[in-house]
Amino acid sequence: MSSLPWITILIAVPLVAALVLWLVPGLHRFARPVGLAVSLVTLGGAVAMATGFDPSRAGEQQLTQTVGWIPSIGASYAVGLNGLGLVMVLLALALVPIVLAADWHAVPDASEADRRATDRRRATFVALVLALASLMVAVFAARDVFLFYVVFEVMLIPVYFLVGMFGGANRRSAAVKFLVYSLAGGLIMLVGVVMLYLQGPGGPQGFLIDNLAGVVSDPTTERWLFVAFFVAFAVKAPMWPVHTWLPDTTAQATPGTSTLLVGVLDKVGTFGMLALCLPLFPGAARWAAPAIVVLALISIVYGALVAIGQQDMMRFIAFTSISHFGFIVLGIFVGSEVAMTGAMFYMLAHGLSIAGLFLLAGYLAERGGSRRIDAYGGWQRVTPVLAGLFLVSGMASVALPGLSGFIGEYLVLVGSFASSIPAAAVATLGVVLAALYFLLVYQRVFTGQPRAEIAQARADGALRDLGARERWSLVPVVVAMVVLGVLPGPVLDLLTPLAQVLALGGAQ
C-alpha cells in the first residue's frame, strides 16, 4: 500500500475528475452526485494514505516523491507530508464533500428551458471545487519552494471564479478585490523566491526546501527575504492590517466557498509561515518575532472588537476568524513549543468551527432571506436544531472546553505565558471578547420572539428546520469537534514532533 504514490494520486484524481466534469457536457446533469462521489473517494484515499503514515516520525517528510520538473531552473515536483501537512490534507479533503453537499443548491433550480444552462453552471461549480481540492493537497504537500509558489498562485484562479460566478450581488468586485490583494502579496513573494534561489546551491534540485533551509548567511538579506515571504502569508492568513479583503469576500461568496476559503485556504498562510518562513529563515524569524507577536495581538483584539459591531453574519464570522488567526500566528511566533503545537491544532479546530458557522449561517440565510443579523430574532423557536448546532459550533469557536477549539486556544495561551507574560495576558482578553461577540449574535438571531410572519410560516410548514441533507452535512463536523475536544491525543502526537523542530527558542 505504502509504495503507491499516494499524494500524487490525491492530487490527480480530483483534478482529472474536474476536467472531465467540465469538458463532457453529457455529465453536466450528474455533476453534483459525481462530484460528491469523487470527493468521498478522494477522502477515502487520504484516510488510506494516513494509515501508511508513521506517527513516530511525524516531524519528518514522509510518503515523499521527487521528480525533476524544470531542471534548468532547479524546480522539481517534490511532494511529501509531515504531521501538519497530513492533518491539513485530511481537513481539506474532509471539508470538500461537506461543502459540495451544503452548496447543493448554490445554483438555484431553473425552469425546464434553462435546465441545460443550470446544469452547466452546476458542473462548473463542482469542477472548480474539485480543482481546488487537488490544489489544496498539492500546496500542503509541496517540498519545493517553486512548486509551492506556483500552486499558491494557481489556487487563486478557482477561488476567483467560485466567488465571482456564484455568490451575492457584489460578487464581481469582491472577487477582484480578493484576487488583486492576493496577487500583490504573491508577487512580493515571487521576488523573494527568485532571490532565495540565487542564494541557494542551484542545480536541478535547487528549489527544494531542504536544500535552501538556512542557506542565507547575510542577516540583512535573510530579513528582506523573510519579509517578502511573510507579507504574502500575512495577506493570506489574513492578519491585521491586510485583512480587509476577507470580510468583503465572505459577504459575497456562497457559504461553501467561504468555508473552503477561510477554513483551508487561509490556513495556507499560517502553514507557509510554519513550512517556509521558519525553516528557511530561522534567524530572521527570531528577529521579526516580537513585531509579529504585536501584530498578532492586534489581530486578536481588533478582530474581536470589530466582530461585535458587524451587521452581516458572514462579515461577523470573517472578523471572528481574523481574531482566531491572531491566536494561530501568536502561537507560531511567540517562541514556545507548546504554543506552536497549539497553533497547529488551532488550524485544524478553526477549520471545523468555521465550517459549522458558515454553513449554518448559510442555511439560516436561505430560510430568512437575509444575511443581516437584525433581520432575525427568536429563531430558536422556529428552527431549534439549527440553533442548537449553531450554538455548538460557536462554542467550539470561542473555545469552550470539551470542544476542539479549546485545545488549541488553551495550548497557545498557556504556552505563551512561558515565553511572554504580557503578550499572553493581552491575548487572554480575546477569551472574554469571544464570549461576548458570539453570545451577542446568538442572542440577536435566536432568542426573543420570532416575527409574526416567520412564526406563521413555521406553523404553515412553509419554513422547516434543517432537512436531512443539511443535517448530515454538519454531523461529521460536530462529531469531529467533540471527539477532538475530548481525545486530541492522536492529532497532537502528529504535531508535537514538528513543534519541537521548529519552535523559536530564542524569542524570549
Added chain:
Amino acid sequence: MSLMHYLVLSGILFTIGAVTVLVRRNAILAFMGVELMLNSCNLALVAFSRVHGTLTGQVMAFYVMVVAAAEVVVGLAIIVSIYRARRTVSVDEPSLLRN
C-alpha cells in the same frame, strides 16, 4: 568603404522611412515607410555580418525579409479590405481603435 558608411546610409534610410510613416496619411505610403525602415535594418545587419566575418547577420536579414514579405501580404490585404469598406486609405480615418 568602412562600416561607418553603411551605417550612415542605413540611418538615413531609416529616418526617411520613419518620417514617411509619421507624416503621410496614405496607408500605402506609410506601408512603404515601414518597408524602408526594415530594409535599412537589413543593410546594417549585412554590413555587420561582413565586418565580423560571420553569417549571423545575413541570416537575420533573410529572417527579416521573410517576415516583411508576410507582413506585406497581411498588411496589403487589410488595406484593401479597409478601402472596400470605407472607400479611403487614410490612416487617420479609421480611428476606431479608440474606445
Added chain:
Amino acid sequence: MIDLAWLVVAIPLASSALLLLLGRRSDAWGHLLATLAAVASFVVGLLVVLEVLGQSPEERINDVHLFSWIPAGELSIDAGLRVDPLSLTFVMLITFVGSLIHVYSIGYMTHDPARRRFFAYLNLFVAAMLVLVLADSYALLFVGWEGVGLASYLLIGFWNHNTDYAVAAKKAFVMNRVGDMGLIVAMGLMFASLGTVSFSGVDAAASGLSTPMATAIGLLLLLGACGKSAQFPLQAWLGDAMAGPTPVSALIHAATMVTAGVYLIVRADSIFSAAPTAQLVTACVGAFTLLLGAAIACGKDDIKKSLAGSTMSQIGYMVLAAGLGPIGYAYAIFHLVTHGFFKAGLFLGAGSVMHANGDSTDMRTYGGLRKVMLVTWATFAVCWLAIIGVPPFAGFYSKDKIIETAFVGEGWQPWVFGGAALVGAAVTAFYMSRMFFMTFHGKARWVDEASKLGADDPRPRRHPHESPLVMTLPVVVLAIGAVSLGFLLSLGDGITGWLEPVTGHVDHPEPVLPVPVILTATLVLVAAGVALAWRQYGMNTVPLTAPAGSPLTRAARRDFFADDVNEALAMRPGQHLTRTLVYADTAVVDGAVTGAAAGTVASGRVLRKLQNGYVRSYAAMILAGVVIAGAVLHLVRL
C-alpha cells in the same frame, strides 16, 4: 469502586446527550430518565464514599488516571479524577440535592412544552459540576468550570423568548468569562513557573514559588472564584440570573455552582498558603460581599432576587472563611454543605409560592399564605431558622464556627472580619425574617379569584394552593437536612475530621474574644434582627407598592449601582470603541486599499487620453520611446 468513579460523571452526561440527540422522540420519558440518571449518579457516589470511609485517613486521597488528554510535549495533561474527602463531599451534595431538584422539577415544569430539554440541561449541569469537583488538574477543573457556565447560560436563558432573560443569560456567561480569564492566566503562570497544572504537581512545587508569583496566581484564582461565586466585583450577574426557572436557581445559583469558587480556593491551598497577601484579599472580598449581599437582600421585594442577595452574602461567609487559611477551610466547606440544603429548600419553597401565585415573584403581593400552603410554610420556616443560625438548626453550627474563626488573628483583622461576620448575621436575620413574614404572615395582599370584590380593588386576583407531592416531598427532605445536618456533621470529629486529609490538621487558636461572648453576641443580634423584622413586616401592614425608602434602600434595590458602574466603565466605552473601530476598519484600513485602487483607476483615466486611436501618433510614441531608451542606454552605459 473508586476506579469506577468516572461513572458518577458519565451517567448524567450520557443521559443528557441522549435526550438532546433524540429530541422530541424522548419527550414522553425524558424527565424520568434524567431523574434516574441523577439518582444513579448519587448511588455510585455513595458507594465510592463508603469505600473511601473504609480506607485509613492518610490513604483517602486517591488519584484515578483515566486517559492521556492533552499530550503536547512539555505540557502533558492527563484526564484523571481526584477522589478525596473534599471532592466526595461535593459529589454527595451535588448528586443528592441535584436528585431532589430533578424530582421537584418534574412537578414544576409539567406544563412546559420543552421540559425534556430542561432536564437534558440539568443533567448536563450535574455532569459538568461533577467534572469540576472531581478533576485532578486545574485544566480539567476548567473544563467543568466552563461547562457549568454553559449549562447555567442555557438554563438562565431557558425561557429566552423573553429578551430580558436572554440578556441575563448572556450577562452571566460573559461576567463568568471575565473570571475564567483569571483562571486561564493563573494556569499560564503555573505552567510558566512550575511547568505543570495538575493538583499534585502544583502542590508539590508550590512552596518553591516566589512570593510575588504566588500572590499573582492566588489573586487570579480569586478573580476566577469571584466570577463563579458572584463575589465583589463580579457579583452583578447573580440577581439577573434569577430569570431561570426556580429549580435552576435552587440548584445552580444557590446550592452548587456558585460555591465552586469556594471549592477552588480550598483546593488551591498550596498557592494561597504561599501568598498571605492573596489570602488577606480573599478574606476582605468575602467580608465585603457578605455585607453587600445582605444589604441587597434587604432592599429587594422580588423574593428570588432577595434570595440571590442572600446567597451572595452566605457565599461571602464561605469565602471569608476560606481566606482565613487552613483554620477556616473545613468551616467554609461545612457552611457550604448546610447552605446547600437550606438555601435549596428556601428556593424550592419560593418556587412553590410562585407556582401558587401565578408566577408572581413580588413579595408585596403575597401575605398570609400560611393558611393555604401549610407544608411549604413549615419547610420554609425550618430553612429560615437554619439560615439565620438559630440553634439547633444546621446554620447555627456552621455559621457560628465561621464567626468564631473570623475573630482569630492579630491586629485589625479579627475585629474587622469578626465584626463584619457579626453584623452580617444580624442583617441576615432581618432580611430572612422580612421575607418570611411578608410571604406567609400578616394580612393577605391578594384576593381570591372567586371573591366578589369590585374590580377597583388594587390587589391582584390569585388562587394560591399547595403544590403537589412531587414538589413538596423534595422540600421536606431538604428541610430535614436543614434541621439535622449541622448536628450530624459535627458529631465526633465530624466534617472537620473527614476533611482533614485535604485541609491538613490545624490547631484552633483562641479568638480575640472569648467564645461564649461571641456566641451570645451572635444570638442577641439575630434575635434583634428577627424582632425588628416582625415589628415592621409582621405586625404592620405592608403597603402594596414599595415606599420611596431611604437612599440606602434605594441603592440596595438597584444592587448598589453595580449595573450602572459596569455600564459606565465597560459597556459604553466598549460600544464606542467598537463603533469607532468598525468605522476605522472601512474608512482607514480598507480605505488605504480602496484608495490605492481608486488612485490606479484615476491615473488610468488620465493616461487613457494618450490612446487617441490615431495610428500615426502611436507610431510616433513608439519611435520616441525607442529614441529615449537608446539615449538612456548610451548615456548610462549599462
